[in-house]
Amino acid sequence: MGDSRELPRFAALQVGIVVAVQAVVLTALSGRFGFHRDELYFVAAGHRPDWGYVDNPPITPWLARASTAVFGETPTGLRVVATLLGVATVVVVTLIAREFGGGRGAQLFTALATALSSYVLVISHMLATNSADLLLWSLIALSGLKLLRTGDGRWWLAVGAAAGVGMANKWLVLLLLSGLGVGVLVAGPRRVLRSRWLAAGIGIAALLTAPVVLWQARHGWPMLTVAGGISEDDGGENRALFVPMQLVLLSPVLVPVWVAGLVRPWRDPALRWARALAIAYPVVCVELVALGGKPYYAIPLLLPLVALGADPALRWLRRGGTARRALTGAATAVCLVVSVLIGLPVVPPPALDGVLLAMNKEPGEQVGWPEFTDTVAGAWARIPATERDTAVIVAGNYGEAGAIEHYGPTRGLPQPYSPHMSYADWGPPPDRLVGPVLLVGGFERGSPAAHLITGCRVVAKNRTAGGVDNDENGTPISLCTLTEPWSTAWPKLRQFY
Template identity: 55%
Template sequence: MTRPAVAAFAVRPVMTVALVVGAVLTALSGRYGYHRDELYFMVAGRHLSWGYVDQPPLTPFIARVSTAVFGDTVMGLRVLSTLSTVATIVVVALIAREFGSERRGQILAAICAAVSGFVLGVGHLVSTATYDLLAWMLIGLFAVKLLRTGDGRWWLALGLTAGIALENKYLVVLPIGALLVALLIVGPRGVLRSWWLLAGVAVAGLIALPNVLWQFQHDWPQLKVAGGISEDDGTENRIMFVPLQILQLSPFLVPVWIAGFRRIWVGLPWARAVALAYPVLCVIVLAAGGKSYYALPLLLVLVAAGCEPTLRWIDRHRAAAVVGLVLTALTSAVFTLPVLPASAADFVIPVNKEQGEQIGWPAFTASVAAAWDRIPADERSTATLFTGNYGEAGALVRYGPAHGLPAPYSAHMSFWDWARPPDTNTGPVLLVELERTPIFESYFRDCEQVGTIDSIVSNDEDGTALVLCAGPSEAWSTLWPKVRQFY
């Protein structure tokens, strides 16, 4: 059954809100430095492939395109992320329109997305979550259109978006799966009895096929990575799930998404599956021990639905609403964007550790170079620089040449695939270890700590040990499979 037509889209004010956010992100994009993941993506972009150990190919490809077009700098790298965030805000307003919001409701939806800590946080960086968020919002938009109009052709748009999203991150199967479960529970089940659904699945499968084949040919390494995340962090993820659902989007937006859930459930019965999809998704994520942000995008859909009833409250409490939005914008900016001096980032790191992962990489590289200089010059041709994780390796690829450092090696994620030390490297090995590990060091001879990373903030690298060993305990070709790290 076709629902009533939607209101005209508030193009100018919504675009103004989105472009203001784009301008803020651009102005702040180079203030700290590269995030550890960004350093990894840039190296991955030089090894373009249909897949990587820990992810599909889209984000590394975007990183390569962005730096090629806009410059090989922090700001150049982040341009496409900024544009993706601008588009995300516009799509949230379009979702509000599909739920029946008039001009003011659409503008409020754009503003709520613009001041959300999650939107700003992922929009500031190049990450798989950045483009995943846009994909989830488009899926939400097309799903609401499908339910509002009953037009099965929207399954094609859903399939196209899902297929592209699967080339970025497999998480997109979660909201679609949750939506299908919700449709089976509350309906309308008629949209499932459509050949267009099968066509959408076929489109998604065709687009995702190259990466699926890559994963199959490489023994499904991404499943090993996901298993490691669940095993190592699953308990903490479950404990922190509810608090982080509130904090990461913004505590001030909780009444809005609650109003959105209630509005859909009571007043928009044709869309109940969209509302139910959120708690279904939460159950799935909790059971899997996944990270809290896996479910956050669907909250933005509920925020979009909640803007119309929220306007009625705003009309009665204008001053409180203005104060709330200003506080939301300020707190979100402080905790997700580099507005504080780098030396003061410890204030926000307990809430958002990603802030600290953008600070200190040039100084880190200088410390590694000082430790490398302890190796006698005549032994450096057979020496090896070996890092414990992809962020360290990426930083040394980026900043190491200016210090005369050789190309680093790492057994972490896809760095393991890209290069291993030659067997002729029988000389000293400089290990970069987050913490000294006797089992790991047993693969090397006569190890001694020669330095420590002293970061200005409490990030993951602070206190990292620089350990100089006399050499590998066996040939690198024999040793390499033993030191591989999937997480």
């Protein structure tokens, strides 16, 4: 039989205040910087709804389309959905703390720790695939923990539904499921695997996942190609940074809390049923190190561990004297300031260079896109008016293409093309466009583009507004010539990463 003890009341008032302040702050700052390059890509993908894209399933582009359709195609309008996802994550993680018997204090602690952690601030401020992924991992964890605690097999339906939607957003959810599965097999309670509801949960997940998997299969599994490229290019660096990033991405001050969460189920017999969660995190970490995955992929599992460690952390504080509480308070204040500086646009763009961008490059990628498009428009004007009807703008990456697509029409620019990621599927340019090629950025040395797009001469260079040294600072813009029709050249130009 499962644990049928009554749980503490949900601290609705306290948690409600936390998420209300969270929503107000995120909304107030959502328009301070511009679109992130990934957001521009999601907006473009949202205008081309499909069951999949080269580098991600459809949920995030669909959310981008819905948010901008309702609230306007602006950074603030787009980020409404990111704010809502962040708020929902705080509530769900707080409910996880309640599953462990956490009362009002533990729930408030968990809500504050979640809302103010660096990683959550970053992905709640801007829309990323991680924004929905964090909520979906938390929902799977909550449903799975309810299943393990109560033994009620009907929770398999919720696990299956959340897993199916998770697969339609990011396939990393398979790591979470495998980690929890290993945890249950090793530490139990294994009786939940004998429930007839398990097959129903798997069926729901399969039904929700099927259109996404079929799309990938029809298109040659491009997401696996992208993942392989990331592992090949960045795998060594990801492995070297994996452990240090686990300590800082959430917040250094929370490390003792989630470590207490890892230990607690082994010390508290009443929480024996939660040992699968404590096993899942190291399992997922081992899988990611083996695959060369990015360190932040494992961070969503730390939040349930923070919820599990909340009670021990509060007891430790209560047992300590004034000096312990003062030192903990000072460390928390420092980490909070750092989290805000890293995760939110609270400093002007010129102040981003240096330490802040080294710790989190994403704010830099939200600066200067209108000015970037101005530079492209100036280069476009260098093409004689008689040749512009047959000229083509080709961007080297999806961020550049997304910026030109969004900001270009008001500057007299035509639809851009790019062989990068899903933009390659939205091309090629018509073969009738045989005029000059305005190449934004460039291609790697030795790539097929060197033989297909030739005679390039640089006519402009982008300088990012505020002097921010982001990926587009110094981007060259060249006038070039195409050597064969677009229909035959385009497949050779394609870039997956």
